[in-house]
Amino acid sequence: MQTWIMHIDMDAFFASVEILDNPELAGLPVAVGGQSDRGVVSAASYEIRKYGVRSAMSVVKARKLCPQAVFVRPRFRRYSEISRMVMNILGRFSPLVEQASIDEAYLDATGLEHLFGPAPGMARSIKEAVRAETGLTCSVGLAPVRFLAKIASDLDKPDGLSVIEPERVREFLRTLPVGKIPGVGGRTLDMLRGLGVREAGDMLRFGPEFWEARLGKWGPILWERAQGIDPRGVEPGGEAKSSGAENTFEEDTLDRDVLRRWLLIQSERVGADLRRMGVRARTVTVKIKYADFRQITRSRTLPSSTDQTLAIYRAARDILAGVDLPMRVRLIGVTASHFGDGPTQLSLLEPAPPRRQSALDRAVDQVREKFGRDAVRRGDVLEMEK
Template sequence: MLSETEIGTGSTESVAMRKIVHVDMDAFYASVEQRDNPGLRGRPVVVAWRGNRSVVCAASYEARKFGVRSAMPAITAERLCPEAVFVPPDFTRYKAVSRAVREIFLRHTDLVEPLSLDEAYLDVTENKTGLPTATRVAKTIREQIREELHLTASAGVAPNKFLAKIASDWRKPDGLFVIQPQEIEVFLAPLLVGRIPGVGKVTEARLKTIGIATVGDLLVRDQAALEEHFGRYGRRLYELARGVDHHPVVPDRTAKSISAEDTFERDIPLTEMDEVILRLAEKVWAASRRDMRVAKTVVLKLKTSEFKTLTRSLTPLVPPETWEELAAIALLLRERVNVAAMQRFRLVGVGLSNFRETTESPSSIFGEL
């Protein structure tokens, strides 16, 4: 029976394992808005600009009941939940709250790897507060976030990052879930393969074509067969199905690039990509604004129906200052792709790279994530 028992007691093998906590703030941007404006509490809140081309940054749990999700077009969210209160994003404020959350993490360990403003991995194999188990650390962190910041967080505790991230989502919102080393196989086997990080809809569909729907189905396949179908990622699938993940928590890792991509339901020509490129540009722009960095280079990625990858990049004299400028550059890069008119594409991606740090507030945010 899986339970919130304490990681860190038991066999010598368990003690030798890492003790990882993944903390994920609940509906972070929307929760900050509801905390700071009592009139929004209990109401469906959507953090997004209104408009045909805007996308949802975050949705409160009241809005999620109507099917509203982050990265969804704002116009779709408005249709699903006509009573929703739309609040424009305020990333400067969210970043300040995120720093306060980070300060709580650092009371317990210096090994903190932020993934975004609202989630992070912590290696608490050894913790600074003398708490006896990783589970106690996770409970204490959640209590401190609730008492000091008046927000809720969910946490997962496990022997590695892969499992801890799955566990943190298990009892959302405001939950704690622990995966003990001896429970890994029992926990993983019934999960749909789509729960594995990195397995998107396309990969999930490919797995189903060879009879793999659950992690248990992966377990009975040998590594060579998976590598034959999926290349190097086949080895990763083989390991994750067994709960194996050796990646350490890396403090203060700064992403060298930020990107978003979309795989089309059907292969399309270059001339039909405008709407998707605009949406991806807005999504990438908002993600880059979260940590106030400025990117010098814009990248466009395309994958043909034959799985050939094409990339185009541009480093303008002045970096883009709005998501619209980013989108305009991405569309310009598309025009630099010299292919036959009949060429079809299955994927497009927009990215930013070559970052420099800045302390300036973003001049324009047209929100996402």
């Protein structure tokens, strides 16, 4: 039986939702987020991307690239609402759906031909159902393995459908720029180019031992990807067991002030997520990925469970303080796990009393929900940005 995996990617999701709800924005260069010069772009419409504006770009840079940009406040509750609609649609086609983020998912279409016909036709039916029920478009990639499905979904955006048939995999990879393989970042790409590796097929000039010596555990995996091998399937998600946030930097850094600033921003996101789910976490974990792609995680168990931003941040900050940085960092992240219903963490919340801190967190959540993430900023972040 032929294995088929789909990657469904909503097109410019946040911006498309804003245009859907306000048709007057159609055709304009729309950026979601960034209500102040200290903010960043959360999403960019295809019209504004023509000017070089991308998500995660600073507002200052975006305005320089596109002075006529239209900035709108993000409405995350609305995006979550439509995301749930999309996932419900996908669930009608396959019992194996894995939501990868708010605007993308993987779907296992293997063996469903008797219900929906050949896999490419099923993909078209999914696209039609998403458009009919949400008013939005999505791009779909269809391939025998997971990572190729993700690559395929990006080949014909927006509103595209790209199929990589099993018999085309070897030829497709032979000429695929190696940087298109998910996980190949800037430093790895520079190293590969230094070895004369520009297309995925070039990696096969060397064996897995060669790549492991240069890239660690990631080397043999990347070598397998270059052959179209990816054993990962689609893993449907159950009840959330953790909440995390992470960021990959445009430039690797050793600046601990920068790292602490990102830990605070991520802790805000994780804390808000816990409060939204109505859960508290007992364990805080910091993930660090170095410039050579080596990765470490360090965890701390709190005296009692918490959903408070500063408790999470201070635990993460203390973990970072105990970690050596032998080389520049390319990614840092925070995860809260081991959910429970115990009392709110007390010892890490000075100077604000615990009840006051909880009320403050929820007030910040409400303001940001209504006016956007940049409406309220913690003084620690603003100080670091000066």
